[in-house]
Amino acid sequence: MSGNFLALAQPGVQQLSPYVPGKPVDELARELDLDPASIVKLASNENPLGASPKALEAIRGAVAELTRYPDGNGFALKSLLAERCGVELNQVTLGNGSNDILELVARAYLAPGLNAVFSEHAFAVYPIATQAVGADAHVVPAKDWGHDLPAMLAAIDANTRVVFIANPNNPTGTWFDAQALDDFLQDVPEHVLVVLDEAYIEYAEGSDLPDGLDFLAAYPNLLVSRTFSKAYGLASLRVGYGLSTPVVADVLNRVRQPFNVNSLALAAACAALQDDAYLAESRRLNEAGMQQLEAGFRELGLGWIPSKGNFICVDIGRVAAPVFQGLLREGVIVRPVANYGMPNHLRITVGLPAENSRFLEALSKVLARG
Ligand SMILES: *Cc1c(COP(=O)(O)O)cnc(C)c1O
Numbered sequence: 001m002s003g004n005f006l007a008l009a010q011p012g013v014q015q016l017s018p019y020v021p022g023k024p025v026d027e028l029a030r031e032l033d034l035d036p037a038s039i040v041k042l043a044s045n046e047n048p049l050g051a052s053p054k055a056l057e058a059i060r061g062a063v064a065e066l067t068r069y070p071d072g073n074g075f076a077l078k079s080l081l082a083e084r085c086g087v088e089l090n091q092v093t094l095g096n097g098s099n100d101i102l103e104l105v106a107r108a109y110l111a112p113g114l115n116a117v118f119s120e121h122a123f124a125v126y127p128i129a130t131q132a133v134g135a136d137a138h139v140v141p142a143k144d145w146g147h148d149l150p151a152m153l154a155a156i157d158a159n160t161r162v163v164f165i166a167n168p169n170n171p172t173g174t175w176f177d178a179q180a181l182d183d184f185l186q187d188v189p190e191h192v193l194v195v196l197d198e199a200y201i202e203y204a205e206g207s208d209l210p211d212g213l214d215f216l217a218a219y220p221n222l223l224v225s226r227t228f229s230k231a232y233g234l235a236s237l238r239v240g241y242g243l244s245t246p247v248v249a250d251v252l253n254r255v256r257q258p259f260n261v262n263s264l265a266l267a268a269a270c271a272a273l274q275d276d277a278y279l280a281e282s283r284r285l286n287e288a289g290m291q292q293l294e295a296g297f298r299e300l301g302l303g304w305i306p307s308k309g310n311f312i313c314v315d316i317g318r319v320a321a322p323v324f325q326g327l328l329r330e331g332v333i334v335r336p337v338a339n340y341g342m343p344n345h346l347r348i349t350v351g352l353p354a355e356n357s358r359f360l361e362a363l364s365k366v367l368a369r370g
Contacts, residue, residue, distance in 0.1 A: 012112075012131035019124055023333045034331055040358045041333040042349040045170065045200075045311045047233035049285060049352075051268070052278040055234060058271035059264050070263035077266050080273050081241055085213050090246040093253065096260045098199055098227035098240025102164070103129045104252040105195055105223065105242075109161045110135035117155045118164040119147040121172050121340050123197065126164040135161075145305050145313075146174030149184040156192055163188065166197040167209060171337045171347045173307020178210035185219045193248065196224045199240075200309040202231035202279060203286050209308055213243065220245045228265075230310060231282050232272040237265035286310045289350035296360035300367060305345070313337065313345040316367075320346045326366035332359050 006014060022043030029036040074094040082089045095101035106129035110116055115136035118126040130137045138160070140152045147165055156163065165184075168175040176184075181196075188194055196212040212224035227240035239261050242252065272278065293312055297304050303315040316323050324336045324346055335347040348359060 010134050012134040016128060016131050017339070019128060020339055022335055023328070025333070028328060028331070028333060032329065032331070039331045039333065040351065040355045042351045042355060042359055043333045043335040043347075044235070045230055045309065045349045046235050047231065047282055047310070048289075048350070048355060049233055049278070049282055051233045052272045052275040054271040054275045054278070055232075055268040058267040062263050062267035065263060068263070069259050070261060070266055072259050074261055074266055077239075077241075077261075077270050077273075080270055081243075084273065085243055087213070087216065087243055088246065091216075091243055091249055093242040093244065093249045093256070094261045094266075095225075095240045095242065095256070096265075097229060097238040098197070098225045098242070099125055100238075100256070100260055101223075101225045101240055101242040101252070102126070102195065102197070103132075104256055105162055105193065106130055106133050106135070107255045108251045109193055114159050114161045115157070116162040116164060117152055117160055119152065119169070121145060121169070121342060122147070122164065123166055123170050123199075124340065130162075142172070144174070145172040147176060149176060149180055153184060153187050156189060160189075160192050162193050162195060164195045164197060166199070167212070168200050168204065168308040170199065170309060171311070171313060171335070171340050171342070171345075172305055173309045173312055174305065175204070175209050175308045177208045178214075181210050181212075181215065185215060185222060188221065190221055192221060194219070194222050196222060198224055199227045199230055201226060203283060203310050204308045205283065207308060216243060216245075220247075223248055228269045228272060231279060231286075232269070233278070233282065234265070234268055234272060237262070237268055239265040239269045285352070286350050289353065289356050292353060292356045293348060293350060293360070296356070296363075300360075300364060311335075311347050311349045313342065313347050316344055316346060319343050323363070323366055326369065327359070327362050330362035330365065332362045334359070 025036050025039045078092040110133045112134035116130040117138045120142040127137050138155045140155045223244040225242045229235040305313045
């Protein structure tokens with residue numbers, strides 16, 4: 001008799017749904033026998049600019065040393081981050097993507113009998129990281145698609161160890177302001193670690209979105225996570241970071257893989273961090289593209305959820321899955337968000353002007369077919 005290795009998995013894992021990524025370009029090209037170059041992918045919040053030339057140059061420089069393990073302490077990148085973020089080196093944790101940071105938090109602080117609080121329509125990795133370690137997920141209903149911070153406070157109990165909040169949130173693009181964040185942090189019990197996920201913060205500069213770093217000194221139970229995958233354009237390399245007290249960083253360091261960030265990612269992230277022109281261009285392009293998409297939706301008579309990220313959820317007004325399929329046949333990949341409890345929406349990543357136009361034309365065509 002062989003064992004039932006599904007039933008033998010820990011209960012949280014048995015109930016997990018795996019993360020659903022955006023459809024890869026090559027997969028659609030194979031399925032529809034299309035030229036990959038003709039396909040527009042606006043499905044994974046990737047930076048349409050391509051990587052910074054400085055990052056690419058740094059990668060070429062690091063290739064000669066691929067036979068060696070990377071610097072397991074990530075000294076060069078941590079030093080740069082500490083300087084830029086105004087923290088000490090021992091407050092920085094590097095991750096294999098910021099996803100890794102979220103998982104390190106779950107592994108270090110959650111266990112069966114304990115729970116994490118997060119919002120409805122929040123990032124899919126929060127339930128995955130929570131259930132994977134056998135902890136309970138307390139999912140709090142959203143308010144106007146965004147986090148209901150007072151309700152999230154009320155959902156915290158004696159067994160809560162972590163609260164995940166994203167600002168702006170993915171996939172909704174919703175955000176809260178500095179006052180709301182401060183009110184929340186003031187009332188969160190001291191035994192609860194607040195993970196403030198700022199994967200898109202670089203796109204929100206100059207807006208009323210708070211900078212989580214401004215709150216680190218006042219709140220020792222705060223961890224801010226950020227990534228090089230979005231505005232810095234290095235999604236494939238998998239590098240992100242957490243900023244916290246030295247104690248929390250020390251705890252996370254105990255459970256991380258010894259060489260969790262590879263040498264090409266370290267080199268590229270250092271270069272990208274110093275390429276201010278690239279970041280400014282990414283922002284400019286995103287703002288222009290967001291306006292282009294909103295204007296297009298307006299013209300089509302569609303509603304949307306205002307977003308401070310590099311993506312936007314458009315309301316199709318009925319179940320959106322057939323429209324998603326129709327767009328695929330037009331060679332345009334966007335993201336269905338039914339698995340986030342949003343069956344009538346599609347999430348569109350802001351692309352280059354020509355990509356946004358291709359998408360809007362395809363959308364118009366698909367909607368006209370009814
Ligand atoms: C994309 C994203 C991340 C992390 O991505 P990594 O590539 O793992 O750094 C984290 N949080 C949110 C809300 C995201 O959208």
